[in-house]
């Protein structure tokens with residue numbers, strides 16, 4: 145099980161500061177959609193240059209022109225690129241093909257997918273690397289989480305790795321770990337804490353004890 149730190153509500157210098165604090169305890173650093181929208185793919189490039197030992201995920205949440213966007217993220221040295229599960233099958237296949245050409249990985253984000261089980265089964269046949277259940281900020285605000293959806297994808301996904309994101313904190317991490325995803329994605333649960341290093345260390349330890 146791996147730990148991914150999601151950075152959403154910071155600029156590039158602030159992102160570097162946070163990663164410097166917790167780099168020993170995380171496997172992947174996510175350059176979140178808001179950062180990419182504000183700062184561009186140079187945020188991905190700069191973080192990869194500063195932390196070459198970490199994998200960097202570009203959270204593009206691609207919906208169309210998938211091969212082109214994966215190509216551009218690859219040029220910025222992203223290791224993993226995200227596409228939305230609600231995108232057309234052609235877009236998903238295009239993203240996978242482009243990622244393969246560049247030695248990169250694709251994570252499909254199931255945010256806003258209504259029939260998680262059916263879509264996860266379909267996506268699993270397209271050769272994507274990760275399938276991720278995700279409760280976004282706006283649904284977290286009305287009390288939703290992805291724990292049941294995680295159990296669903298664990299049951300039906302046979303090829304891809306499984307991932308979970310959305311409001312995971314120290315107190316909810318044990319429930320997530322019980323479901324045994326391959327990747328746990330934490331944003332505010334680390335980046336929003338006073339003691340980021342201590343929290344990340346504790347999360348890594350819990351994950352390793354799995």
Ligand SMILES: O=C([C@H](O)CO)[C@H](O)[C@H](O)COP(=O)(O)O
Pocket residue numbers: 150151152174176177178203279280281309310311312329330331332333
């Ligand atoms: O992808 C995310 C969200 O849609 C904003 O871009 C977050 O990175 C993801 O939800 C993880 O962050 P937390 O919910 O704060 O753990």
